[in-house]
Amino acid sequence: MKNAVVIKGNKAGMTVYLDPELPFEELLEAVAKKFQKTAKFWGAAQMTLTLEGRSLTPREEMEVIDTITENSNIEILCLLDTDANRIERCEKALNEKLMELSSLTGQFYKGNLRSGDVLETETSIVVIGDVERGARVLAKGNIIILGALRGAALAGAAGNINAVIVAFEMAPSQIKISDLSYPKAEKGKSLGRGPMMILVENGRICAEPIKKSFLNALNFI
Structure with missing residues (x-):
């Protein structure tokens, strides 16, 4: 004991x-x-x-x-999470779910975004690739990255604080949901191991591992 x-x-x-x-x-x-x-x-x-x-x-x-x-x-x-198998299963499940959503909406971009690239959308977006440092993704809805986020991601651009940002590797240079910024993103360090999500809870922007309930409740519009 x-x-x-x-x-x-x-x-x-x-x-x-x-x-x-x-x-x-x-x-x-x-x-x-x-x-x-x-x-x-x-x-x-x-x-x-x-x-x-x-x-x-x-x-x-x-x-x-x-x-x-x-x-x-x-x-x-x-x-x-330090369980490599569990992380791998989570990534696979997340990838399958998000690919299904992107095929239904057509809101997806395939390829890596490099420094100087800017991707904007009036709804939500799935990026099938990496967002490198110096690249920016702006969306009025959710931002889902099936790869690494090392650049900037700004979701809920029209004031939607219910928007989320998801990435398989979360090491952004800038994160913003509506008018709320995540200060710990400024150094570009990893915010956690495995798939992570950024969301607003109780008026604060925070980072946490992907939850199964998120996949079930995700409103991709």
């Missing part, structure tokens, strides 16, 4: 190692106690979170995150 939960800081945030054998309810208690004891050390911080050492269902992952936030002043920005 003593080592049921181990916390280590990293460049992106923190990694929490969880005991693989402990019953889940007891594990949550251990997480709560660990973060209560270390709350002063971590202070009020916004961090990404990686969970290792134990296989968890999406519901269990959320319970761990809730337990951390309830017993500390930490705000979890997103959950990073």
Whole structure:
């Protein structure tokens, strides 16, 4: 029980190692106690979170995150996934869903956008390729990139704060939804491993891993 939960800081945030054998309810208690004891050390911080050492269902992952936030002043920005197979499955499912949507709407661009290129659309757009640094994509709806986003992406250009930006690799130089900018995009560093989405929640623009519920609810107009 003593080592049921181990916390280590990293460049992106923190990694929490969880005991693989402990019953889940007891594990949550251990997480709560660990973060209560270390709350002063971590202070009020916004961090990404990686969970290792134990296989968890999406519901269990959320319970761990809730337990951390309830017993500390930490705000979890997103959950990073280190399971390569899971990331690959997510990319495949996302690709199939978005290709289906693009074939229905016809709003897609095939090819890489390079420095100086600008792609604009009155609706949503699927880019089948990479958006390199110095390139820009502007859309009144959603921006879906089946590749890497290293340039600028501006969605919801007509004031639509419900628009989202999705990319298989999210390392943008600029991100904007409606009139809200994502400040952490300015350095062009990766915002997470695997497919990521940028959206507005509670008036704030944030980044998080792709969720299955997003694919089911995506309104591609």
